[in-house]
Amino acid sequence: MRVLFIGDVMAEPGLRAVSLHLPDIRGEYDLVIANAENSARGKGISKRAYRTLIEAGVDLITLGNHAWDHKDVYELIETAPIIRALNYPPGTPGKGYWVFTHGEERLLVVQVMGRVFMDPLDSPFLALDRLLEEVEAEYVLVEVHAEATSEKYALAHYLDGRVSAVLGTHTHVPTLDAVILPGGTAYQTDVGMTGTYHSVIGGETETFLARFLTGRPQPFRAAKGPARFHATELVFENGKVRAISPYIWEEPWTPSEY
Amino acid sequence: MRVLFIGDVMAEPGLRAVSLHLPDIRGEYDLVIANAENSARGKGISKRAYRTLIEAGVDLITLGNHAWDHKDVYELIETAPIIRALNYPPGTPGKGYWVFTHGEERLLVVQVMGRVFMDPLDSPFLALDRLLEEVEAEYVLVEVHAEATSEKYALAHYLDGRVSAVLGTHTHVPTLDAVILPGGTAYQTDVGMTGTYHSVIGGETETFLARFLTGRPQPFRAAKGPARFHATELVFENGKVRAISPYIWEEPWTPSEY
Amino acid sequence: MRVLFIGDVMAEPGLRAVSLHLPDIRGEYDLVIANAENSARGKGISKRAYRTLIEAGVDLITLGNHAWDHKDVYELIETAPIIRALNYPPGTPGKGYWVFTHGEERLLVVQVMGRVFMDPLDSPFLALDRLLEEVEAEYVLVEVHAEATSEKYALAHYLDGRVSAVLGTHTHVPTLDAVILPGGTAYQTDVGMTGTYHSVIGGETETFLARFLTGRPQPFRAAKGPARFHATELVFENGKVRAISPYIWEEPWTPSEY
Amino acid sequence: MRVLFIGDVMAEPGLRAVSLHLPDIRGEYDLVIANAENSARGKGISKRAYRTLIEAGVDLITLGNHAWDHKDVYELIETAPIIRALNYPPGTPGKGYWVFTHGEERLLVVQVMGRVFMDPLDSPFLALDRLLEEVEAEYVLVEVHAEATSEKYALAHYLDGRVSAVLGTHTHVPTLDAVILPGGTAYQTDVGMTGTYHSVIGGETETFLARFLTGRPQPFRAAKGPARFHATELVFENGKVRAISPYIWEEPWTPSEY
Numbered sequence A, B, C, D: 001m002r003v004l005f006i007g008d009v010m011a012e013p014g015l016r017a018v019s020l021h022l023p024d025i026r027g028e029y030d031l032v033i034a035n036a037e038n039s040a041r042g043k044g045i046s047k048r049a050y051r052t053l054i055e056a057g058v059d060l061i062t063l064g065n066h067a068w069d070h071k072d073v074y075e076l077i078e079t080a081p082i083i084r085a086l087n088y089p090p091g092t093p094g095k096g097y098w099v100f101t102h103g104e105e106r107l108l109v110v111q112v113m114g115r116v117f118m119d120p121l122d123s124p125f126l127a128l129d130r131l132l133e134e135v136e137a138e139y140v141l142v143e144v145h146a147e148a149t150s151e152k153y154a155l156a157h158y159l160d161g162r163v164s165a166v167l168g169t170h171t172h173v174p175t176l177d178a179v180i181l182p183g184g185t186a187y188q189t190d191v192g193m194t195g196t197y198h199s200v201i202g203g204e205t206e207t208f209l210a211r212f213l214t215g216r217p218q219p220f221r222a223a224k225g226p227a228r229f230h231a232t233e234l235v236f237e238n239g240k241v242r243a244i245s246p247y248i249w250e251e252p253w254t255p256s257e258y
């Protein structure tokens, strides 16, 4: 089973990258997952962003700390193939995991959120312990949406040998540490953002700089610019992960455009 | 001018990686810089760690938020080629930058520390503005020791076209985003740790996991394990940066060892 | 010289408390200062809120981390008796201190912002050192707008004997520790909010609870309810502070109303 | 039933205050509770500190985020009348609540820890919901050990009418807001520290100032100085709280001593 996980799709450049490139490679994968917590101009997911992603070939959408920024999410999350972090408190709309059936095999996809430098939630470690007791699947892909590298590595080692893969998101920067851990679990600290890197993690450089320089609040505006597509490819086989590799595509552009 | 910047050298595995590998490649570089804030068993720099690095061929050592963890630093920083972050308050021991002369050219190396999710310090943006007014050099290499990807990208764009390169450190995870920005400045969000990745960012996995699982303080212990050497190579030429590329070496090991 | 310092005036209940009560006692003071960072429905200061406070008898307005939340501030701060924190970076609109002349004596009023659990700014300690070198006045009143009790106490001891009084704001809860420190400086960790305490620090209880219970963002709404007026009274005499005392007034209300 | 709750007993001055004063007033209370998370020189609880408190008349000890700083706690917490926060994860040593029987009435005492600006733990709100379902008692006293005033007020309103009293600790500064809330629950944001206020929240002023001024780590040392005793008195009657009032005592001292 070949799976492509697309990192935080950010605003118009992110949607454009997915629309332009995913159809060309869709046939190579059995399943495509995309983190879309920033797809609606940087803040949450809208119906329009949802349709764009689905039409381009995405099968499952995950969210993150920006999950609730756009009101459309409350309708989408009840009906569409979308998950939010598992370790929200009981009673949270939507669900924290999704199970795919591919041939005779099942793939469980689950997202948890970190707590270091982030909002307080239930323990991602214990939430996963409980889920892995309850749900059976040949393959398990865990997305850890977190800020601190320590928390991501800790979770990866905690799960090593118990799940197929642990992929990080949220920092909007791809990491160069994709690896198969000693216990057999594939891991990468961050898949990276799909959007424009002519920006401050997808936001307009000028307003971000104004924030850092003045110490005063500034409007958030998503950046425009040439887009990069950052994803991670996973190959599952015989009950294990066989390969993990970053996948990058860049929108053709000429310096004069931007 | 060819420069190698070695990311956070962490504890014994980090020192071992530098000792084993740097001598083999030292001849290819005009200058070798290493971040050694974690070289003394994870906490600061000791005289022993300092000697190990210098003997292996390091020319300049930089520190970080762990700069002051080992008392030896107070003596070392007065005499040895070591810098701490520039944006500490006036009166801080040591200095925040260093100037190398290579042939007829000068390279200014400076470290600043970020403030997001970190301790309060003076503005890294304004501290650099002042330094760049005062010190002249053909090439400027800025190390940004920071947690948040947003602050690192913001600083890179702020300096784009004004300095030769901006390299991030501190997260202990190498990033896959080395680039030459539109204004001509080379940039990478994090060089990555030189140490063992069989760990939680260099710390012992068991004690880190205990911290996350129990919520109670745990002793810090540096991890043992096979080492990786993570550095970034920069080539300066005709007043500009010509190339930036991650450089990785891994200690030979067999699974049975670890 | 008798000075009344009114703590964070929060939304309509805060403005109402000042309008209803300040005129009755205005004659007992030579100078009335009010923190109004939350006077415009909780977020910044508006022209309407400004007029209400001035008409009720306030002489000088201070702000805080919410200074810039309402756009009216940019016009007000250029012309009106309003100060923002001194330790914003150079180039910040407005000024960080104000000097009153009362008879032959001068009172310097200055606000600094803390940095622990707050946004990065310049050092409040060093900013005050510089100001106290530059500006001469018989009496100095320092407002420290800060979250952490440790930072407030540290600043008070740092200034003890060098300024007349240090008053804290920002937590919206009055403290029971008004004191004259060994060096002669009056100090209180927090003056407390002027607004309704049938709330979560002035915000609507329901929405605040929803935030804590769901972990999802909620709209901010200022609370309605019976208002309390929390201020601190300072008496300056012969170059020193003679007395510090909390001053409280509560709007008459009957349980059936709220 | 008359209960005295003594705020964070800090280091030697805190123990001295309790030893000197509590025996004189012990007879007026049916139950005396003390927060002792800082009793062992500021860091946790030792056997010696424990004995001092018990001999002075304390019936129950509570802890906080410093609970685990001194290794003696692991033995004490298994056998002695000591509780730690309820919302630690399952498997944490000790227990999070205690039930007293006084005549025919039961008083449940429970501590929860806040999560804003503190370490991640389980939700204090939901942990209390579960406990209040399980344990029956005529009176319930909740200690909320937390930094943010917003979280403390939110919890108080959440519990208003369901418990007898909510008392805050941790900031080491007593608040002037003791109140009986509309639903009948007594509340105070912080009881305040029992220790010396010639300090930075109990720590030595010089080292704390050095930390703020240099941005470099400093040794922690508890301060010496004249002690204050800060407690809150609660009167329970006919199933309800009848009164809440701060109780303060100050060690006699002359300026020349300190």
Ligand SMILES: [Fe+2]
Residues within 6 Å of the ligand: A008, A037, A038, A064, A170, A171, A172
């Ligand atoms: Fe994101």
Ligand SMILES: [Fe+2]
Residues within 6 Å of the ligand: A037, A064, A065, A066, A145, A169, A170, A171
């Ligand atoms: Fe995120």
Ligand SMILES: [Fe+2]
Residues within 6 Å of the ligand: B008, B037, B038, B064, B170, B171, B172
């Ligand atoms: Fe480091």
Ligand SMILES: [Fe+2]
Residues within 6 Å of the ligand: B037, B064, B065, B066, B145, B169, B170, B171
């Ligand atoms: Fe660091």
Ligand SMILES: [Fe+2]
Residues within 6 Å of the ligand: C008, C037, C038, C064, C170, C171, C172
């Ligand atoms: Fe405020």
Ligand SMILES: [Fe+2]
Residues within 6 Å of the ligand: C037, C064, C065, C066, C145, C169, C170, C171
């Ligand atoms: Fe504030």
Ligand SMILES: [Fe+2]
Residues within 6 Å of the ligand: D008, D037, D038, D064, D170, D171, D172
């Ligand atoms: Fe404490």
Ligand SMILES: [Fe+2]
Residues within 6 Å of the ligand: D037, D064, D065, D066, D145, D169, D170, D171
């Ligand atoms: Fe505490």
